[in-house]
Amino acid sequence: MLNVPSQSFPTPSSQQRVTSGGRSKVPLKQGRSLMDWIRVTKSGKDLTGLKGRLSEVTEEELKKHNKKDDCWICIRGFVYNVSPYMEYHPGGEDELMRAAGSDGTDLFDQVHRWVNYESMLKECLVGRMAVKPIVPKDHRTDYCEEKRVLNGMLPEIQVTDKLATENPSSPSYDWFQTDSLVTIVIYTKQKAISLDSVIVDHQDGSFRAETIVKDCSYLIHLGLSHEVQEDFSVRVVENVGKVEIVLKKRENTSWKCLGHPLEKHNSFIPKKDAGGPRRRH
Structure with missing residues (x-):
């Protein structure tokens, strides 16, 4: 099921409205301000052309x-119909058209990574990039936990039958990639999550992310399939309980899987039983 964020737009003085040094604005037509766009999104109009589907x-x-009057763009594995937003985009229509009909994640991150596009474009959400199978090597001799990618993004992980039955609200995760980045997304299914609830550690090819959810700990513990750089970033969307961990690839190659599971990977257990290192991000 798609996790559609529900967040408020930035205030007029928010950083989201500050122009970065490398970004130019273009004159907008009258009635095409940010507040005008907000009114459009709240008008009840079908901005996707799919009647809510x-x-x-x-x-x-x-x-x-890939045309101005029919323009879809993918950002972090989610597809948006940005045609209705064209005339409201401060960077101009031509800037949006650079990513028309393609994955615009890298371009978006280069220009204005801080912008809360999930809120800005939530009424334009078409859906998610479709899963496409990866053909495993002979007899699966080279084990890799994830067997499918979704334009670089995994479907939600398979929780054990027992855990899913006893606790259907257990956290889950997926991941996606661009040429230079790998982003791991944790869906805690709890709204009271803050940055202090997340503990991330990665060294010698081992990646460990622990998220505290009430009295339990949700753990992702993997041997990554490729090398990443030391620095990384963590972002929490508190309103929807989503955690995004962004890793930088050491080489700009396409990953066919995220990695192989290590001790207690994909576990959701009481905090006292979690164990492991406690180096915060």
């Missing part, structure tokens, strides 16, 4: 929507 979008389908 969320879809799985293939790469082939995404490529078809």
Whole structure:
């Protein structure tokens, strides 16, 4: 099920409205300000053209929507119809068209990574990039936990039958990638999550992320399939209980899987039983 954020727009003085040094604004038509766009999103109009239906979008389908009056863009594995937003974009229509019909995550991060696009474009959400299978090596001799990618993004992990039955609200995660970044997304399914609830450690190819959810600890513990740089970033969307951990690839290659599981990977247990290092991000 798609996790559609529900967040408020930035105030007029928010950093989201501050122009970065490398970003130029273009004159907008009258009635095309940020507040005008907010009114459009609250008007009840069908901004996706799909009458509220969320879809799985293939790469082939995404490529078809590459015109100003029919423009879809993928950001972090989610696809948005940005055609209604064209005239409201401070950077101009041409800037949006650079990512038309394609994955615009890298371009978005280069220009204005801080912008809360999830809130800005939530009424334009078409759906999620479709899962495409990865053909495993002969007889799966080279074990890799994840067997499918979703334009670099995994579907939500498979929780054990017992855990899923006893606790359907257990956290889950998926991941996606661009040429230079790998982002691990944790869905805690709790709204009272803060940055202090997240403990991340990675060294010697081992990645460990512990998220405290009430009295329990949700652990991701993997041997990464490729090397990453030492620095990383962590972002928490408190309103929806989502955690994003962004790793920088050491080499700009496509990962076919995130890695292989290590001790207590994908566990959701009482904090006292979690164990492991406690180096905060």
